Amino acid sequence: MPSLYPVKIKGFENKKIELESSGFFSPAKLLVNGVKAEPGSKNNEVILRKEDGSKVSIFIQNAFFDTVPRLLVNGETQIVVPPLKWYQYVFCGLTLFLIFYGGAIGAVLCMVGFLINIRTMRNSWLIPWKYLAILGTHIIVFVVYIAVSLLITVMTTG
16 A cells, blocks of 8 residues: 655645655656656656746656655655664564575565565554554464465375
């Protein structure tokens, strides 16, 4: 479920500009007064028009292991939200050891869980609820991994 983040861009003070974070199957979008911004000629580029008709080119840059991208406005990087702290990444990625132990199934499950946890960390919930929800996601990932592993074992052995 994508989230909306307010963005302040010089020259657009009288417009409501929001960044919609990427979904699992949809890229991030820039919304101006609730309408998707005009796409540019390059990949991940959008064009905003000022009141005087001049254009501003904005590139949406994906952030490493984050669901909220950065914006490149006229050559200057604009960070929409501060990056997560290292300990938040560690807590969100506790199941990542399944990449090494759990094979392809474990890798897929832990990456999905990691992305869900990063999204949960970016929610506006109270901090204890965030950490409890992330802990719940870890438990669900482990339970699903064990269930799928047992199912495959039962189906492949006589």
